[in-house]
Amino acid sequence: MKIIFAGTPDFAVPCLQMLLDSGHEVCAVYTQPDRPAGRGRKLQPSPVKALALIAGIPVFQPLTMKTDEDLQQISALNADLMVVVAYGMILTQAVLDVPKLGCINVHASLLPRWRGAAPIQRALIAGDEKTGVTIMQIVRKLDAGDMLHKEECTIDPIDTAVDLHDKLAVLGAIGLSKVLAQLEAGAIHPEPQDETLVTYAEKLEKSEADIDWTQPAADLARKVRGLNAWPVAQTLYQGNALRIWRAVAVQDDSSLQMEPGTVHRVDKHIDVATGLGFLRLLEVQLPGGKRLPVQAFLSAHDLNGVKLG
Numbered sequence: 001m002k003i004i005f006a007g008t009p010d011f012a013v014p015c016l017q018m019l020l021d022s023g024h025e026v027c028a029v030y031t032q033p034d035r036p037a038g039r040g041r042k043l044q045p046s047p048v049k050a051l052a053l054i055a056g057i058p059v060f061q062p063l064t065m066k067t068d069e070d071l072q073q074i075s076a077l078n079a080d081l082m083v084v085v086a087y088g089m090i091l092t093q094a095v096l097d098v099p100k101l102g103c104i105n106v107h108a109s110l111l112p113r114w115r116g117a118a119p120i121q122r123a124l125i126a127g128d129e130k131t132g133v134t135i136m137q138i139v140r141k142l143d144a145g146d147m148l149h150k151e152e153c154t155i156d157p158i159d160t161a162v163d164l165h166d167k168l169a170v171l172g173a174i175g176l177s178k179v180l181a182q183l184e185a186g187a188i189h190p191e192p193q194d195e196t197l198v199t200y201a202e203k204l205e206k207s208e209a210d211i212d213w214t215q216p217a218a219d220l221a222r223k224v225r226g227l228n229a230w231p232v233a234q235t236l237y238q239g240n241a242l243r244i245w246r247a248v249a250v251q252d253d254s255s256l257q258m259e260p261g262t263v264h265r266v267d268k269h270i271d272v273a274t275g276l277g278f279l280r281l282l283e284v285q286l287p288g289g290k291r292l293p294v295q296a297f298l299s300a301h302d303l304n305g306v307k308l309g
Contacts, residue, residue: 001024001184002078002079003024004028004074005019005029005082005085006087006089006091007083008046011165016052020051027057028074030059031052031060032046032089079099081180082099083103083106084103084104084106084138085176086108091103091138096138101183102137106134110130110131111136111150114199115199115200118204119201120165123155124155124161125226129154130153131168133168134149147190148191149179149182150175204231211234211309216274217249217251218277220247228245237306242284242308243286244284245291251276251277252271252278256276261307262306262308263307264304269281
């Protein structure tokens with residue numbers, strides 16, 4: 001098949017690489033315009049653009065994909081299918097109608113659970129035991145199209161959003177490969193989503209990073225994992241934001257005798273009293289400093305009895 005690929009971040013790279021390695025023709029890649037990054041704030045290509053350039057695939061970076069010129073450009077490609085993976089732009093119905101077989105999307109959740117912008121993080125924060133990817137047809141309503149295929153994976157107790165992102169990026173490519181084979185064989189069986197089971201994964205906000213120590217330790221541990229690597233959970237320590245990169249919950253009723261946020265140092269650990277149990281900090285970071293294992297952090301800071309938050 002002749003395929004247009006639309007994607008931007010690292011998550012989309014395995015899917016594009018799979019297409020490049022397959023017998024299909026990637027006739028063009030659409031990706032977000034280059035953005036300033038790094039200390040020098042120089043314009044940087046997206047990971048998808050970088051791979052496309054190496055592969056010699058034409059790259060288009062429209063600002064909106066809504067102009068007549070954009071529509072004429074995509075129509076001239078005469079593609080059979082458009083594959084969209086974390087492109088970062090909502091497509092108009094006019095664009096969706098251009099490819100002969102329509103447009104399909106690789107979404108990082110088991111739809112209809114976690115439609116929206118942050119499905120990986122919300123699944124972790126909510127305590128889901130499994131997640132996956134769904135390949136679906138794209139319609140105008142957000143993530144509401146018929147489902148074509150799902151790939152599931154278990155969420156491990158220590159998975160962070162970064163870990164889960166990498167797992168699902170690979171699963172997305174696997175699922176996409178299966179759907180393309182089914183499309184070619186005419187054996188695709190779309191399944192409508194059950195609207196009664198829909199949940200929405202709202203975009204992460206920086207304000208969510210602040211730790212509320214009155215919450216149970218188990219909830220806070222999930223929050224730490226879900227907010228790694230952005231915006232990263234944090235609390236106040238001596239007037240500075242202490243970022244918490246890794247932590248685990250420790251169930252201990254003695255925490256109920258301490259004010260939430262009070263540090264109870266145990267050997268080489270930092271256990272912080274919460275509304276229920278202790279949150280054991282494993283990796284932390286102060287402004288301007290490096291991420292440090294707690295053992296290294298304790299060599300320079302005495303937190304015993306300190307109140308955080």
